[in-house]
Amino acid sequence: MKLGSLKEGGRDGTLIVVSRDLGRAVRATGIAATLQQALDDWSNAAPRLNALYESLNAGDADGVFDLDVARLAAPLPRAYEFVDGSAYLPHVERVRRARGAEVPESFYTDPLMYQATSAGFYGPRDTVKVTSEDHGIDLEAEIVVITDDVPMAVTPEQAAGHIQLIGLVNDVSLRNLIPGELAKGFGFLQAKPRSALSPVFVTPDELGGAWQDNKLHLPLLTHINGEWFGAPEAGVDMQFDFSQLVAHAAKTRPLVAGTIVGSGTIANEDTSKGASCFAEKRTVETLEQGAPKTPFMAFGDTVRIEMLDADGASIFGAIEQVIERQALPE
Template identity: 30%
Template sequence: MSLILNGQHRMDDLREVALTGKPIINGRERRVFDLASVRLHAPIRNPRSLRDFYAFEAHVKTANANRGRDVPPAWYDIPVFYFSNPNAIFGESDTIPYPRKSKALDYELEVACIIGKQGQDIPADAAEDYIFGYVIMNDWSARDLQKQEMSVGLGPAKGKDFATSLGAYLVTPDELADRHTGRVGVYDLSMVARVNGEERSRGNWADIYWSFGQMLERASDGVTLYPGEVIGSGTVGTGCLLETTRAQGPWLQSGDVVELEIERLGILRNAIL
């Protein structure tokens, strides 16, 4: 979090350490570690808030078709989101507890941005100035709990609040610049999900309907966004078992290992307890 709050000059320090190997930069000790020698935690373990959007049209169409309905017309008017639990964040290689009252655990393959600068009423075309970086996000979902509670017209709540994984790395936008699509916060990068080594889902970030620029404009409408807040994209098309099994399962089981990979963002791997 201190890296995000201290902004560009702290990033410049880290780049100098990586390029020169100097242990002391601006009076502070900095080190570069071999990746194999460390265990990665979530890039941000206690975000100030966690919003998750519903931005990929293919996922929205399939999810609604599974419920026997068309996409609500309002979905094409505004990017919509819900608030999830910022106190249940897991990182790369953390074990995910199976929700005690569920028998239908699912993964969701998403990308998220981390806010790097405070702002309110952010125009979509200026939103990249407020994005510190991007991470892979797994919006774990208990489909049976979610179905029950959302039948009331509210939620998701207990169907989602038990775990969200973020990782494996926090990648800054400059590392992705050559794959920028021209839309704000949208990159041509493949997205893949595997369960126990078997590919289950494949999509591309560039397929997103609502850009991160549009999402930040919506999220900041009349509200201040602060550094360290997380904004999720929602699930890429085919990016969950709800889609690929037509909501019938089989669902994830204890002992399964889920890997979410986004090109250049690494692999986010979690076993289920």
């Protein structure tokens, strides 16, 4: 099934069930007011939501309306937790090689992960607001999974059963702020503002054979200002699958229902498939040409992130956003 949230009913939106073709929707408030409420009682809510989904697709549901993506909030407008990995090691390897550094052996056996911003997510058509282009505005096209309640110290095999929903994220990054923050040895803060989520999240069964071994085996397509930017294969070169990422996050603490776990920037060894972020593209340029040629994003630029199924239909809907200057408070 496919689930989203309307921009109504307060900060956490109103839960809706969305048709398979993303054309129609129906409010699910008779089951749960918000997606977070549904996830908190997932074993009871999920079967009822799925029945409504089947009814919607069959044309039997009441209260159906045409879906307008501009009316959508993020499926989870705010979440208790967002942890983001870096599971695609070709990206890590290239970035480190460009600055003459080796990849530590531990990176191949122990996932990289950081605590990301979760207090608010942009909707799929919301503008991305940044105070200055000097920050080095970048996108990161990624896949996320959403869990139910995950016990502490689960194995990857156990963690796989706690992955309930899958979606996309534009993990906005401010690249020129990252070096100074990392130099402090205490992780990201200002360099990682709010991110944007896809119009809908979907259950794993909705992906059919594309969901295998806890990976999503499809290209993730990015356009910048209408021009093709990249379509790396998400199921290729992923060092750690999502069950391993969830288990890593839960090693010393339980994860609450609604936790979002990110894959990190999608990247392949084959650079002909393009990039999922400007940092990746600039790194390839540095390795091939001696210096980066492509600037980071500017105000007025548009980013579009989408994943299509084998028939060319959009699975999650598209994240499509304009970069906009944020005025300083007076």
